[in-house]
Each structure stands twice: as structure tokens, then as C-alpha cells.
Amino acid sequence: MKKVYIAIACLLVDIACLRAEDNTHIVRLTLKDAITIAQIQSVDAAVALNELRTAYWEYRTHRADQLPEVMFTGTLPSYNKKYSKYQQSDGAYTYVQDNSLGLTGELAIEQNIALTGGKISLNTSLDFTRQLGTGAYNEYMSVPVGLTLTQPIFGVNDQKWKRRIEPVRYQEAKASYIESVEKVTLTTINNFFSLLLAQENMHIAQQNLENANKLYDIAVAKRKIGHISESELMRLKQSALQAKGLLTEAQSGFNANMFQLRSFLALSEQDIVVPVVPETVPGVRMDYHEVLEKAQENNSLAKNILRRQLEADYDVATAKGNRRSINLFASIGYTGKDHTMGAAYNHLKDNQIVEVGVTIPLLDWGKRKGKVKVAESNREVVLSKTRQEQMNFNQNVFLLVENFNNQAAQLEIAAEVDTLAGKRYKTSIETFMIGKIDILDLNDAQSSKDNARQKHIQELYNYWYYFYNIRSMTLYDFINRHNLDADFEEIVKRS
Incomplete structure (x- = not known):
């Protein structure tokens, strides 16, 4: 965790230096940097830390109950x-x-x-x-x-049951804290890619406006020598005006998404955040059985199920003990x-x-026996619910693994289509300028280019969202091959 804090400090120093040297306050932000900042500075991270602090001191109180008190x-x-x-x-x-x-x-x-209560x-x-x-x-x-x-x-024996339940509760809280931090990562990915897509839309709108103005200027010259009709000239003028309107709309969307990401990361309002298009992780393919094993080992659900089962057993034991x-x-x-x-x-x-x-009790009309039956019925309900929750969890893990493995191929296809659509649009402009295609074919090429670029960004978002979703469920880093862990006492003391 010390390395993480050092990295955060270096990153924030870099941003501060960039503000001091550049009057525009432009901050080029990678996905990794955004995630790192969010895990430390965001409000969601602070909430997760407070929940961990509460669980930590509850466990410390339990341990103190087992020691002599003077x-x-x-x-x-x-x-x-x-x-x-x-x-x-x-x-x-x-x-x-x-x-x-x-x-x-x-x-x-x-x-x-503890032995006798x-x-x-x-x-x-x-x-x-x-x-x-x-x-x-x-x-x-x-x-x-x-x-x-x-x-x-x-x-x-209350002491015996607490010694069984409280350590499980604390393990659940620690796993929940790491999961909460990973959920901060997922929110960061959503905000980051929303800004990235808005940025790409703005770049697309700028490029389309430049091309539309250029084509209109050329069309004006062609109209003077009679190579195109007045209708085609008006259509190009209309395309240029529409492109200008789309650019204004794209700029507004970019500013709105930048404000949202900036607020989530607790950055200054003077910063102009420029997201950097992330790359994929080469050679990573998930195995369902390995992912499920890591999830069952590390996820808070397993601790949650065990704790609820123990508490249900404790309620039954309490009801039976109260009979006499x-x-x-x-x-x-x-x-x-x-x-x-x-x-x-x-x-x-x-x-x-x-x-x-x-x-x-000599005569209680079955009241205490009824409480035992209620506790036993509640225990059966808990067991049924936990079995269903485990099945749903396993299914979610399976679907995430399938989606991630499929997403790598989808992303590769989207990247290739993006490249081809860009080349086609460039060729279409050149062909239109020499009069071999009409404005409809040019607009179709432009629409295909824009859609392909947006599709590429969307598939890239899906790739990273699936990857970090699996990571948040397993609490395992599949790139560096180790469990996600933290020095919880150091985190609580530092806070």
C-alpha cells in the first residue's frame, strides 16, 4: 500500500506541475491514472474507508472482550x-x-x-x-x-458463538472494502469512457465540419463553371451547417462529461481533462473454473453466507437455551x-x-417451543436463500467470463472496421472531389466512419468493464497473478 500512496503522490505532483507551467491547465489522463486517483480521492472511496473503520473497531472491541478487564x-x-x-x-x-x-x-x-460462557x-x-x-x-x-x-x-454460550461469528464478520468487512474500492474503479471506467466517447465525438464533429467547409468551397468553384447543380451546392451548404451544429452539441457533451469525471476524481475545475485512449491487455484469457475458484476464495459473498448461517444457528441455540x-x-x-x-x-x-x-417454565402454552420452531424455520430460510445466492453468483461469474473472452474478438473486429471506415471516408472525399460519386455516397461513407469509431470506443469500454468486473468479484489481479490485498490496520491508522 505504501507504493500505491507514493504513486498517487507522484501523479498529483505531476498534475500540479502541469497546472503551474501550462496556463490552460490541460491534464492528460490515462485510465490507470484515473483509477488510482479515484481509489484515494473520491467520495465513494471515503465512504468505503469509513465502513472499514467501523468494522475494524467492532472487531477490536470483540477481541478486547476476550481479554482480562481491570x-x-x-x-x-x-x-x-x-x-x-x-x-x-x-x-x-x-x-x-x-x-x-x-x-x-x-x-x-x-x-x-469462552469455554463455558x-x-x-x-x-x-x-x-x-x-x-x-x-x-x-x-x-x-x-x-x-x-x-x-x-x-x-x-x-x-454467547462467548463461544461470538468467537465463531466475529472473525468471519471482520473477514467479510475486509473483502467488502476491497470490493468497494473496485466498484470505485468501475464507476471511474464509466465516467472515463463517457468522457472519452464525448471527446471522440467532438473530434469527429470537428473533422466533419472541416471537410464539409472544404467541400463546400470546392463546390462553389465547381458551380461557377457548371460542373455541379445548384441543388448539390445547397445540399453541401446544408451539410456544413449541420456539421457546425453537431460540433456545438459535441462540445457541450464533452464539457458535461468532463465536469462529471473531474468532480468524481476531486480535481480542480480549472483542469481540462484529456482522456488517453487505453490499450487492451494482450494475451489475457479467463478460465471459468479458475475465476470461480478465486471468487469463492476471496469474494465477500462466501464470508457473508457463512456469517448468516452461523447467526441463524446462534438464534436456534439461543431459543433452545431460553427454554430453561x-x-x-x-x-x-x-x-x-x-x-x-x-x-x-x-x-x-x-x-x-x-x-x-x-x-x-411449568406452563407457557408452547411459547418457548414456538420460538425454537421460528428460529429453526428462519434458519431453513437463510439456507435456501444462500444456496440461491451462490447459484446466481456462479452464473454471473460464468457470464462475465464468457463476455470477456468474447469481447477480445469483438474489440479486434471493431478496431479493424474503424480503420477500414476511416480509409473509405478519405477515399470517398477524394472520389467526390473528382466527381465520380455523389453527395449521398459521401454522406454514407461519413456516417459509416463515425459509427465505426464510436463502436470501437464502446467495445473498448466493454472490454475494460468486463475485465475490472471480474477483478472486483474475484479480488484477484489476473495481469500480475496475485490476490488484491491491503494492510488494513495501516489504512485505518493512516486515516
Whole structure:
């Protein structure tokens, strides 16, 4: 990732230098450069980064839950001067005055037990109370060490399920981040080729206008010597005016598409972006089985399906665990109390508490059983949906591979037709000038030339769109033959 950032910095420096040296602020932009800038500067990339940051800290929180937690709680101080209700030995009530100052402090170390789903804590505490007023005195109570265990029995082990689900969720989030970055690439390709096609249309319109004006000037001379009719002259004049109108329309389309790409890449409005026609990747042919293997290995769908299945199993386990509930609470340790702090730690006594809480429904009219059945039905729905999603995913991969492999041949044909149509148009102009073809044949040659050029750009767009679409589904670079990966912690820290 450091190399990527260095490349981005160099590219942006080049653009800045170009702005400083050239008053027109012309930026020649290749498809690769546009993709690189978009993956760093675009709003879509920033959204993907924020989603990754959220997933990262959620996973960090999960991991922190598995580690010991040290906590201090205290009251510094607590002052009371009030009357409290007190029941005497004969059952009568009276009010006694409480005038005291208290300090409490407890230090505890807690640890979740992933194996059983319980929690164990080791704690030490000290309480100080000073009775104020007449006959004031101090009282200390210490717990030098205490051990407490809280353990659900027969219930669902939340810790065990979280340890299974959360790593899968984070892997899904990391894959989704790379896919989001690749989707930024697809949007960049759309905007880039829209501008490229608009640029080609503008060049075509400029060339057509120049040729139309040239032919009209020649026709005027021919009309003076009677070699062409007045009707043909007017038709050429009409063609020149139409060409001028088409050029104005093409320039407007170019400016609109340039503004869209410039905004998406977060470039300056002073820049005039000139897209460079990209080349194809020679010798790249996709194999469906290899592409499907990479997609199933790297795509977030596989992690998404696994996570949803685990969550459905967790819901079933939770519903079954809630049918009956038994909780164990046990605490052992030592306690001491005295009027001085030192003595409160010397005269210690055992302090033991064991509680077993039981909740067993005797008559719930099938409510808990119904919740289990609902959870099981929901799990079957999830399994059915995920099977269908996997089948649809495999089909999409197959179609993309077929389209890409076919697109290479289509692009080669379109390039050859483009070249031939250009030569034919040039020849038609020369033939028209010597009077061997009429204006209709010339217009047909011009239309064929324009359509062939537009078709060539469109096929080139399809080629790269299919290529990067496959790359976004597999998260695999088929040119350099390696998985798309990133240092996610470095990305989050850098942001």
C-alpha cells in the first residue's frame, strides 16, 4: 500500500506541475491514472474507508472482550446527614439519625470464560466509615482478596458463538472494502469512457465540419463553371451547417462529461481533462473454473453466507437455551473489619456465598417451543436463500467470463472496421472531389466512419468493464497473478 500512496503522490505532483507551467491547465489522463486517483480521492472511496473503520473497531472491541478487564470503582467521598427508618426488636419503627462520612474503593480483574460462557473476577476492596457527631469513631472493612464466579447452565454460550461469528464478520468487512474500492474503479471506467466517447465525438464533429467547409468551397468553384447543380451546392451548404451544429452539441457533451469525471476524481475545475485512449491487455484469457475458484476464495459473498448461517444457528441455540435457565453464582474470599486500617487486614474471616438460580417454565402454552420452531424455520430460510445466492453468483461469474473472452474478438473486429471506415471516408472525399460519386455516397461513407469509431470506443469500454468486473468479484489481479490485498490496520491508522 505504501507504493500505491507514493504513486498517487507522484501523479498529483505531476498534475500540479502541469497546472503551474501550462496556463490552460490541460491534464492528460490515462485510465490507470484515473483509477488510482479515484481509489484515494473520491467520495465513494471515503465512504468505503469509513465502513472499514467501523468494522475494524467492532472487531477490536470483540477481541478486547476476550481479554482480562481491570476496573476501579469507588466513592470519594460519601457524606450523609439524615434520618433513616429503623425497625426495633419489638417490631416498632423509629427514626435514627445517620451522620457519617464514607470512602469506598474496589479494584477488580474480570475475565470472560469462552469455554463455558461464564465470568470470573478477582477483586480487593476497602470501605471506610467515620461516624460524626458526639462519640465520633472510625470503622474499616476490608476484603483483601475475593473470587467470584458467574456461570449460566444449559443456556447459550454467547462467548463461544461470538468467537465463531466475529472473525468471519471482520473477514467479510475486509473483502467488502476491497470490493468497494473496485466498484470505485468501475464507476471511474464509466465516467472515463463517457468522457472519452464525448471527446471522440467532438473530434469527429470537428473533422466533419472541416471537410464539409472544404467541400463546400470546392463546390462553389465547381458551380461557377457548371460542373455541379445548384441543388448539390445547397445540399453541401446544408451539410456544413449541420456539421457546425453537431460540433456545438459535441462540445457541450464533452464539457458535461468532463465536469462529471473531474468532480468524481476531486480535481480542480480549472483542469481540462484529456482522456488517453487505453490499450487492451494482450494475451489475457479467463478460465471459468479458475475465476470461480478465486471468487469463492476471496469474494465477500462466501464470508457473508457463512456469517448468516452461523447467526441463524446462534438464534436456534439461543431459543433452545431460553427454554430453561439455571445460573450459578459463587463467591469466596476473606473479610476483616476494625476501627483501624491495619487491624482490618489482620483479623480476617471467611466470606463464602453460593447461589443457584433456577427458572423453569411449568406452563407457557408452547411459547418457548414456538420460538425454537421460528428460529429453526428462519434458519431453513437463510439456507435456501444462500444456496440461491451462490447459484446466481456462479452464473454471473460464468457470464462475465464468457463476455470477456468474447469481447477480445469483438474489440479486434471493431478496431479493424474503424480503420477500414476511416480509409473509405478519405477515399470517398477524394472520389467526390473528382466527381465520380455523389453527395449521398459521401454522406454514407461519413456516417459509416463515425459509427465505426464510436463502436470501437464502446467495445473498448466493454472490454475494460468486463475485465475490472471480474477483478472486483474475484479480488484477484489476473495481469500480475496475485490476490488484491491491503494492510488494513495501516489504512485505518493512516486515516
